[in-house]
Amino acid sequence: MVDQDYEQFIRNIKAKTGIDLSQYKEAQMKRRLTSLYEKRGFKNFNGFYQGLLSEKELFYEFLDRMTINVSEFYRNYKRWQVLEEKIIPKLLEKNKKLKIWSAACSTGEEPYTLAMILSKFLPLSGVQILATDIDENVIARAKLGLYPERSLQEVPKEMKAKYFVKEGTNYKLDNEIIKAVRFKKQNLLADPFEDNFDLIVCRNVLIYFTEEAKELLYVKFSKALKDGGVFFVGSTEQIFNAERYQFASIETFFYQKN
Template identity: 70%
Template sequence: MNDYQWFIENIKRKTGIDLAQYKEAQMKRRLTSLYEKRGLKNFQEFFHAMEKDEALFHEFLDRMTINVSEFYRNAKRWEVLEKKILPKLFEQNRRLKIWSAACSTGEEPYTVAMILSKYIPLAHVSILATDIDENAIARAKIGLYTERSLQEIPEEMKKKFFKKEGMYYQIDEKIKRAVTFKKHNLLADPFGRQFDLIVCRNVLIYFTEEAKQQLYYKFNQALRPGGILFVGSTEQIFNPALYGFEIEDTFFYRKIK
């Protein structure tokens, strides 16, 4: 067993996270740069160091899950959600059940809440947002963001839902209350059911093909008939019918009834 395989087995035993389902070359490169920065020589040293240092463990999770996010990332896709997808979903149900999967530090579910606020009172909005990284979830709950995170956000939304505090922007409490954050491992934990919309963007690209295929099936099962899966702009599903989906728009997939 090589050094990295030993690391994979011990991480799975410790956390339930199966690194074998992530693309190996990418993951090894990312984690090697982290442990070398700390003056460690190999994955075994890295694992033992994490057992003693909680901050290093959270840094590992951050590096593993690529917590890079921003509001309205790839803004044109959010416009499609607002103008085309949501009106159709609202025809069937005014109280949508929504899940933001692998939500990182919260920009994505908060973007969904802001868009929904144009259609319905925020008091009627309830979004489940999940991530494997408890540190990212803690930051999401605080709701404090840098200027860079707000680059693509429409100016009226920025004025309405953010207050500048020094170098940061604090998101409005009404938006925060619309989102419930929970820890969840996409590859290991059970999924909910009967969602109208699942947003899972810019995470599937890090998984192996086998892991991705499993997730497409699981997302399909988690949606109600006619529900929508919204993926990232490098995550096109090339044979959606194989997983029970049809193309609704670019990067939007409808569960076949």
Template identity: 60%
Template sequence: MSNDYYKFIHFINRKTGIDLSLYKEAQMKRRLTSLYEKKGFTSFMEFFESLSKNEALLEEFLDRMTINVSEFYRNEKRWEVLQHKILPVLLKENKKLKVWSAACSTGEEPYSLAMVLSQLVRSSQVSILATDIDQNAIDKAKIGLYGERALAEIPPVVRREFFTDQGVFYKVSDEIKRLVDFRQQNLLNDLFDKQFDLIVCRNVMIYFTEEAKDKLYRKFSESLRHGGILFVGSTEHIFNPSKYELESVDTFFYRKLSSSS
């Protein structure tokens, strides 16, 4: 079984550029075994043979491989810290912030950022890059339709201002959608832009190996300007931030140290 799996991840890397060896093996193997068994396959290699010939199955595989669980204002108290403590300091330093939502899933996180920022500055001062490995997730994000559950933690005043009721769904306002630029990106392989004021990457690192996490924290640090902030998820404390030229400024918020620090 293991040898079968390792051959599978090697072939997938060659076909798609996605390195599954950087994801925690037990979790990924469980997820993919469940998928191929459901489709009637008996091994990883039999599954790969079919993936090579069936574009729709490959799309489904890529969608299953990525983890698209998200909601607006996830862990609401952290968003309050972002709005009232972190962003005012950043806005004193730059009137227009360079912001990136990394592994943005179906758009709840970057749209939350856009809503928070639009309450602090004019929309002309807001521009957010949002990236994810899963093109299907990005396509859903661009549509901007969400069920009730995704909106559970949104403050009522924000919900009223930025959403319209569409029956069983809620639609993000065009004003907010215009502030976010969605692009496909592989965090582990692709180059990052530089000089971000704020990078948000939450509840993604838990799926990666320690080696992959280390690589990503280094890349994020290099992409922040001095004084810029990295905002991580509630299970993703960085236990030795100085290793990445970062310092903790609040729970789950880390500032890039200046060279003189």
């Protein structure tokens, strides 16, 4: 039997946020959201949706319940310090307008971290970061620029003060940072890559791929970089035989294309 109340809720949420709940397993998602709306005193999905429109806190709680967010800003902070202090200044010596890609960007913390770091070197109007992910829902979530406190644990104090506004228990990211990032749906294995990048960041993603898939991706990433461009990987993703892909290790977890 079609649950018209839930079907309408799906349509409303897609129109409001771009998130398509029909892509999730229905029984699981309905159960998760029903327990939330009952806890908040609503009788059905229609009433719950009206509540989401009028109560910001409820809307944020809904987003949190719906997406399992494991990402955070400045994840493994010391690596981002190396990027800021050593890698970006060297790249800017060669080129004042950098082409940057955050691959498998999840809910946006990584590309937005890149934008915040670059804002120390360049006016944000001149910064353009490509951010891609296979999941349209995490992209829709990223575009909202709304994050729970736990995502901001590593954000430096001055960046938090400059680019975030507290809204209840959540934080809204500054529009200037949001505008510096261009989001696009992409399947890393199947889709072609853009090229001529100065910097590609792909962290904590390759661990989920087979060795064969990793090799294919290293070749694709290498081809997508300019000569002298840098590939930044996660803390469990050292590339063995890096020279096979025209890479040379320049810092731990940073590889330069020769």
